[in-house]
Amino acid sequence: MSMLGVVVTAVWAMLPAYVPNNVAVLVGGGKPIDGGQTLGGRRVLGDGKTRRGTVVGTAAGLALALLLSDITPAMSSLVGHQLPTFPPVAGLGLAFGAMLGDIAASFLKRRTGRERGAAFPGLDQLDFVVGALACVWVLAPGWTEMTFTTPVLVVVLVLTPLLHVLTNVAAYAGGLKDEPW
Ligand code: CTP
Ligand code: MG
Numbered sequence: 221m222s223m224l225g226v227v228v229t230a231v232w233a234m235l236p237a238y239v240p241n242n243v244a245v246l247v248g249g250g251k252p253i254d255g256g257q258t259l260g261g262r263r264v265l266g267d268g269k270t271r272r273g274t275v276v277g278t279a280a281g282l283a284l285a286l287l288l289s290d291i292t293p294a295m296s297s298l299v300g301h302q303l304p305t306f307p308p309v310a311g312l313g314l315a316f317g318a319m320l321g322d323i324a325a326s327f328l329k330r331r332t333g334r335e336r337g338a339a340f341p342g343l344d345q346l347d348f349v350v351g352a353l354a355c356v357w358v359l360a361p362g363w364t365e366m367t368f369t370t371p372v373l374v375v376v377l378v379l380t381p382l383l384h385v386l387t388n389v390a391a392y393a394g395g396l397k398d399e400p401w
Contacts, residue, residue: 221301221369221371222301224299224301225301226371226372226375227375227379228299228301228303229301229303229304229367229372230372230375230376230379231379231383232288232295232303232304233303233304233314233367233368233372233376234314234349234352234376234380235284235285235288236281236282236284236285236288236306236311236314236315236318237281237314237315237317237318237348237349237352238318238380238383238387239277239280239281239284239315240277240278240280240281240315240316240318240319240348241277241318241319241322241348242277242387242391243273243276243277243280243281244270244273244274244276244277244319244322245273245391245396245397246396247272247273247276247277248268248270248272248273249270249272249273250270250271250272251270251271251272252265252266252267252268252269252270252271253265253269253270253271253274253323254266254269259330259331260331262330262331262333263330263336264327264330265323265326265327265330266326266329266330266335266336267336268326268336268337269322269323269326274319274323277315277318277319278312278315278316278319279315280315281311281314281315281316281318281319282308282311282312282315284311284315285306285308285310285311285312285314285315286306286308286311288305288306289305289306289311292304292305304363304366304367307360307363309359309360310356310359310360310363310364310367312359313352313355313356313357313358313359313360313364314352314355314356315352316355317348317351317352317353317354317355317356318348318349318351318352319348319351320351320355321347321348321349321350321351321352321354321355322347322348322351324347324351325340325343325344325347328340328343329343337398337399339399339401341401344384344401345380345381345384345385346377346380346381348384349376349377349380353368353373353376385401388400388401
């Protein structure tokens with residue numbers, strides 16, 4: 221596979237994982253997942269992880285995966301490279317896994333004494349990638365191994381933190397997010 225093919229595949233295959241947390245920022249609010257419960261004197265997850273954000277974010281990622289599958293032939297010929305389609309279970313794994321990774325990160329942030337919104341460099345940028353890849357691998361192992369070859373995986377791990385920083389700074393500048401991370 222050409223270098224361009226690797227990069228295009230990496231971004232394409234991760235799109236359903238990039239969208240959920242950004243949608244959650246837009247629709248978040250309402251009941252927190254942890255119901256306000258604490259663990260060791262600190263919130264289990266905090267008010268930043270809500271049911272509505274998680275459900276709507278996951279649904280948006282899945283919907284995007286199904287939409288991308290419909291336009292795969294057109295996009296493939298446009299970029300001159302055969303892109304993968306998304307079986308629904310793979311779309312669900314990428315979308316829900318991205319949200320789960322972010323939720324797990326909040327759990328770790330609270331356990332390490334970080335308040336809601338505090339930065340945790342490294343974790344903030346990779347939590348959702350690791351969550352998405354782990355979850356899609358469990359739900360659709362064959363598809364995951366076929367799609368995320370080693371070169372594609374390397375590009376995902378290098379490119380995603382960069383894209384994450386860019387989108388969060390943009391969301392902060394646009395007044396959508398309280399912090400630029
Ligand atoms: N959000 C949500 N549900 C999620 C994830 C995010 O509702 N599962 C919404 C919340 O309104 C949250 C915002 O998106 O405040 C920004 O998300 P994030 O930066 O992940 O949360 P923080 O508020 O910074 O909280 P934390 O410190 O736990 O990451
Ligand atoms: Mg945050």
